[in-house]
Amino acid sequence: MRKIKIVTVFLLCLFCVTLFSSCEKPGTELSELMIMQGIGIDFENDIYTVTVEILNNEQSGSPGGDGTSENKTKIYSAKGETVSEALRKLTEKSGNEPLFAHNRVVVLGEKAINRDLRDVIDFFERDYDSRVSQLICVAKNSSAEDLIRAELFKDGVKCEILENMLEEGYNNSIIPRVRIIDAVNHLKDATSGLCIPAVSVQKNGENENYFLDGCGVFGADGKFLKYIDSATAEGLAFLNDTVKKGYITAHISDKGKATFLINKGTTSFEIIEDDGVLKYNMKIKLSCDLDEIEGQENFKNDTEILNALQKGVGESICKKVENTFVSLQNTPSSDVIRFGKRLRLENLDLYNTLADDWGNIFPEIKLSVTVETTIRRIGEETFNSQKEIS
Amino acid sequence: MLKDRATPSQFFSLLYLSVLSSIFMYIADRRVSVAQTDSLLRPLVFAVISIVAFLPMCYLMNKYKVFSQEQRNELSKSKMFKIISVLYGVVYFFDALITAARFDLFASSELFPDKDMTFFLVGLIIVCCFLSHLGLGGLSRASTVFLMIVVLATGFAALTLFQEVDFLNFTPVFENGVTDFAKDSLYFSIQASEIGTIPLVVSNIKGNVKKNYFLWSILSAVSFSVILFFVVGTLGEFADTQLFPTYAAISLAEFGLFERLDALETAIWILCIVVKLTFFIYIIVRTFSFSFKKINKHRKLFSAFIGVAIASILVFVSSNIVRFSFVSSAAVAIGVYVVPVIILPAILIGVNFIYDRRKNYEKN
Numbered sequence: 001m002r003k004i005k006i007v008t009v010f011l012l013c014l015f016c017v018t019l020f021s022s023c024e025k026p027g028t029e030l031s032e033l034m035i036m037q038g039i040g041i042d043f044e045n046d047i048y049t050v051t052v053e054i055l056n057n058e059q060s061g062s063p064g065g066d067g068t069s070e071n072k073t074k075i076y077s078a079k080g081e082t083v084s085e086a087l088r089k090l091t092e093k094s095g096n097e098p099l100f101a102h103n104r105v106v107v108l109g110e111k112a113i114n115r116d117l118r119d120v121i122d123f124f125e126r127d128y129d130s131r132v133s134q135l136i137c138v139a140k141n142s143s144a145e146d147l148i149r150a151e152l153f154k155d156g157v158k159c160e161i162l163e164n165m166l167e168e169g170y171n172n173s174i175i176p177r178v179r180i181i182d183a184v185n186h187l188k189d190a191t192s193g194l195c196i197p198a199v200s201v202q203k204n205g206e207n208e209n210y211f212l213d214g215c216g217v218f219g220a221d222g223k224f225l226k227y228i229d230s231a232t233a234e235g236l237a238f239l240n241d242t243v244k245k246g247y248i249t250a251h252i253s254d255k256g257k258a259t260f261l262i263n264k265g266t267t268s269f270e271i272i273e274d275d276g277v278l279k280y281n282m283k284i285k286l287s288c289d290l291d292e293i294e295g296q297e298n299f300k301n302d303t304e305i306l307n308a309l310q311k312g313v314g315e316s317i318c319k320k321v322e323n324t325f326v327s328l329q330n331t332p333s334s335d336v337i338r339f340g341k342r343l344r345l346e347n348l349d350l351y352n353t354l355a356d357d358w359g360n361i362f363p364e365i366k367l368s369v370t371v372e373t374t375i376r377r378i379g380e381e382t383f384n385s386q387k388e389i390s
Numbered sequence: 391m392l393k394d395r396a397t398p399s400q401f402f403s404l405l406y407l408s409v410l411s412s413i414f415m416y417i418a419d420r421r422v423s424v425a426q427t428d429s430l431l432r433p434l435v436f437a438v439i440s441i442v443a444f445l446p447m448c449y450l451m452n453k454y455k456v457f458s459q460e461q462r463n464e465l466s467k468s469k470m471f472k473i474i475s476v477l478y479g480v481v482y483f484f485d486a487l488i489t490a491a492r493f494d495l496f497a498s499s500e501l502f503p504d505k506d507m508t509f510f511l512v513g514l515i516i517v518c519c520f521l522s523h524l525g526l527g528g529l530s531r532a533s534t535v536f537l538m539i540v541v542l543a544t545g546f547a548a549l550t551l552f553q554e555v556d557f558l559n560f561t562p563v564f565e566n567g568v569t570d571f572a573k574d575s576l577y578f579s580i581q582a583s584e585i586g587t588i589p590l591v592v593s594n595i596k597g598n599v600k601k602n603y604f605l606w607s608i609l610s611a612v613s614f615s616v617i618l619f620f621v622v623g624t625l626g627e628f629a630d631t632q633l634f635p636t637y638a639a640i641s642l643a644e645f646g647l648f649e650r651l652d653a654l655e656t657a658i659w660i661l662c663i664v665v666k667l668t669f670f671i672y673i674i675v676r677t678f679s680f681s682f683k684k685i686n687k688h689r690k691l692f693s694a695f696i697g698v699a700i701a702s703i704l705v706f707v708s709s710n711i712v713r714f715s716f717v718s719s720a721a722v723a724i725g726v727y728v729v730p731v732i733i734l735p736a737i738l739i740g741v742n743f744i745y746d747r748r749k750n751y752e753k754n
Contacts, residue, residue: 003528010517125631128503132628133642181628181642185559188627241557341558348562 031057034096037073038159040144041083041120042109049109050086051077051145053159054094073157075149083123100129104163106136106180108196108216109144117194117222118187124180132181135166138216140198140227150201150208162210166197169212173237173246173262174230176215176336187222191340191358194218195236198227217334220359225332228324235324238284238317239337241267247291250312256295258309260288263376271346278354279366280339284317289377306375314371321369329363339365394594396530398602401595404533405584407540408669409610411662412581413617414636415492417718422574425629427560429618435575437611440585444603446735447589451599454742458593462680470741472681474734478590479677481729485583486670486700487707488726490515491717493663494708500637501656508708512701514660518667519697522675523690526594529668536661543658544617547651550643551620559626580723582610584666586730587673589738671696 040051056074076093080086090098112120124130139147152158170177175197186194200213214229215236237243243265250258270281290309299305328336340358344351354361396404416424423429450456490511497507521529564571585603592599621629621639629635643651675693679686707713716722 003524003531007521007524007528007532010521128499131641132638181625184628184631185626188631338558345558345560345562348565 028097032096033057033099034076034090034094035099036103037157038105038107038148038162039087039100039103040107040109040139040148041112042143042145043112043115043120047079047081048083048086048112049077049079049143049145050083050090051075051148052087052090052098053148053157055157073159077145083120084127087123098129100127101131103130103134104159105166106134107144107147107162107199108136108138109147110139110142112144113138113216113218113224117183117218117224119222121180121183125184130180132184133179135163136178136180136183136196137162137166138196138198140200140213140216142201147199147201147210150210151206152208152210158210162199165199165210165212169197170242171244171246173234173243173265175212175233176236176240176242186336186338187218187220189220189338189341190355191220191335191344191362192338193220193225193334193336194222195228195233195334195336197233217328217332217336219332219334225334228327231320232324232327235321236337238265238267238321239282239324243267243286248288248313248316250309250316252293252295252305252308252312255298255308256293258293258312259291260309260313260375261291263287263289269342269346271343273347273350277364277366278343278361279368280342282321282367282369284321284369284371285374286313286317286371287374287376288313290375290379309375310373313373313375317371318369322367325367329365331363333359333363335362394525395527396595398595398597398599400530400534401526401591401599402602402606403537404530404665404669405606406610406613407533407536407662408584408666409582410540410613411489411659411666413614414659414662415489415496415634416581416636417492417495417633422577423630424618424635425559425561425622425625425627426565427563427622428565428571428574429578429622430615431563431571432575432578433611433614433618435572436579436582436614437607439576439579440582440607440610441604443585443731444588444600444607446732446739447585448600450589450735450738450742451592454738454746455593456589456738456742457591457680468741468745474738474741475677475680477734478586478730479674481583481726481734482587482670482673482677483696483699484722485726486667486674486696487703488717488722489663489666489670490700490704491707491714493660494704495714496634496637498708499633508705511704511708514664515667515697515701515704518664518671519693521664521668522672522693526591526672529665529672533665536665540658540662543654546645547640547643547655548616548620550645550651551624551639554642555620555623556626557623559623577720577723580727583727583730584669586727586734587669589735590673590677671700 034052035055035057036052037055038053042049042051053073053075056071074094076090078086078089078093080089087098087100106121106124108117108120121136124134125132148158150158152161166175166177169175176195178194178196183194183196186192195215195217198213198216199210202209202211212230214227215233216227217225219225237246243262246262248260248262250260252258264287266285268283268285270283272279272281293305293309296305299308325337328334335358339362340351340355343354455461493514494507494511497510498505501507502510588599588603617636621635624639624642625632625635629638632638637652637656640655641652643655645651671693674696675685675689678692679689685692707717
């Protein structure tokens with residue numbers, strides 16, 4: 001027993017040393033660290049400009065940086081031939097060591113997205129300190145620096161707001177979630193493109209606001225192709241089978257409108273080859289709760305309302321999905337919804353014959369959408385159609 | 391004697407932690423892709439190969455009571471026996487070196503990339519040398535305790551990772567053909583060179599070794615498959631871009647407020663590495679003491695010497711990635727598996743066969 005105790009004590013000591021020795025930077029005081037919250041990347045004349053938002057530790061007393069000591073964060077910019085070089089040069093300005101492990105979001109400026117995306121994000125894949133789960137977004141119609149330096153309000157972490165917007169957008173099935181790992185996975189796949197959420201800055205009196213402004217579409221070669229607007233981007237969650245929560249407003253038989261909260265959604269595909277044309281039969285199963293209804297008095301009974309509601313939701317989703325799909329197929333097209341990968345998993349032989357020409361095949365794919373809607377709850381109010389029936 | 395005795399379940403707990411550390415510290419290289427659904431099936435081949443490779447060892451243990459006290463006394467003057475024992479020691483010295491070098495790369499890439507890890511590693515080796523004196527019994531019993539910690543922590547991380555699994559991250563089975571799958575599976579199967587130690591320590595294990603070995607093979611294969619399911623399912627092709635794919639997958643795990651489960655997992659993995667290194671040092675000292683009686687008398691001094699040798703070579707290897715590439719090359723990995731698991735048992739069968747015939751001849 002004594003020996004077990006000795007062995008256990010030794011190993012648990014080692015366990016504690018590793019677990020409780022602060023995080024990434026042993027031997028460096030917190031005040032000596034530049035704790036990154038967001039990194040913006042711009043590219044012009046063969047030079048990268050990085051703009052970072054870092055936590056403003058009151059004890060740090062870092063010279064320079066825009067912002068008073070009351071601000072929660074400071075913003076620095078630096079230039080370099082590579083992203084890494086530019087980021088390391090930040091130390092010359094702040095005198096502190098960068099800590100990338102807490103970075104929330106990577107913003108790609110308008111000009112940076114015109115480069116091969118694989119080159120731009122290589123640093124975040126390779127760096128020891130960088131986490132692969134950080135989110136990526138595109139600064140639409142502006143530089144990443146302008147986005148990060150936006151005058152939102154006096155005190156707050158801008159990139160935290162940005163991160164929350166991107167997370168909530170994903171949770172509400174409005175935009176796709178793109179982390180470093182997702183970008184790499186899409187771009188390693190021979191047929192897949194990539195859709196990155198775009199964020200714009202909107203003037204609101206003296207202050208500015210961020211808002212989600214659709215998505216930037218990239219080709220399988222990592223090159224930027226086009227933007228799609230917010231309404232078009234909403235169908236991506238269904239096409240990617242990433243519906244989590246969210247809401248959907250449906251017109252019910254021209255008699256009224258209703259909004260539903262989505263509980264759960266799943267998408268499955270059946271791929272058929274017919275006379276050299278690929279056809280994807282998409283089946284969406286949706287469970288949702290009624291949140292608001294207008295014009296229920298136009299229906300005779302509950303059954304009629306429920307049937308109309310189910311039909312309305314189905315039609316609304318079909319329209320949304322088809323709109324997104326057509327938009328992705330339009331030139332310049334990009335398979336951001338990974339139909340090529342689905343074919344690879346389902347029919348490898350067919351995929352191998354088509355993969356090289358996928359750029360021409362994807363725009364010709366036919367999509368058929370069916371929606372199976374289950375209305376799970378109708379809220380706290382009953383349908384007030386009883387008097388109509390009587 | 392109690393110091394050096396273990397039950398089969400205790401011993402196989404040790405062996406399980408040891409092979410588990412191989413998958414935790416599995417290094418992605420260009421030879422074998424991790425990011426394929428085939429990865430999930432490779433452990434099945436691992437189980438089959440491990441069971442087949444165990445058969446000659448079983449024969450050795452049953453028929454000749456190899457490396458038992460009686461045989462050691464009997465063959466103590468045989469040069470061949472001494473050479474074989476030393477060869478076992480040399481092979482496991484290399485194995486310990488590979489393990490330490492791998493951990494060095496892991497520590498200096500993932501744990502503290504901008505710090506010199508030499509002192510940490512030397513400290514770790516000193517700890518392992520000290521622990522090796524506690525004998526097989528102490529280490530095996532401690533392993534059963536650690537096993538529970540490791541399984542609970544890994545299971546918890548796996549549960550939190552489940553929501554990150556994406557069906558599109560998988561690839562078609564046998565996408566590159568069955569031949570490639572077979573080759574990759576063979577390469578994967580050589581992770582468990584520790585099975586070659588069983589004849590060396592079997593005399594100190596009291597119980598049904600064969601039944602427990604079979605269970606160990608199946609459980610190890612299932613564990614590998616489950617771990618690789620999460621690696622492939624969460625990382626997809628990204629796994630092939632990462633030096634340590636298992637760590638990259640774990641770094642995605644989070645649970646409520648706890649966003650850095652990788653720190654917890656790393657601590658757990660260090661436990662496995664300590665167990666593995668300690669076991670190898672114990673085996674090296676044991677095999678050399680079979681051949682040299684003086685070592686038997688000065689085991690502590692010799693294990694310190696082994697520790698110094700491992701640390702010195704490690705410091706030399708650590709400073710240059712090209713040297714590390716040599717240490718972790720396929721040829722070295724194959725050698726470290728094939729020699730103690732296939733070649734040395736085959737030679738031992740031959741030597742014992744000849745020795746038995748000679749003995750019978752002398753009797754007659």
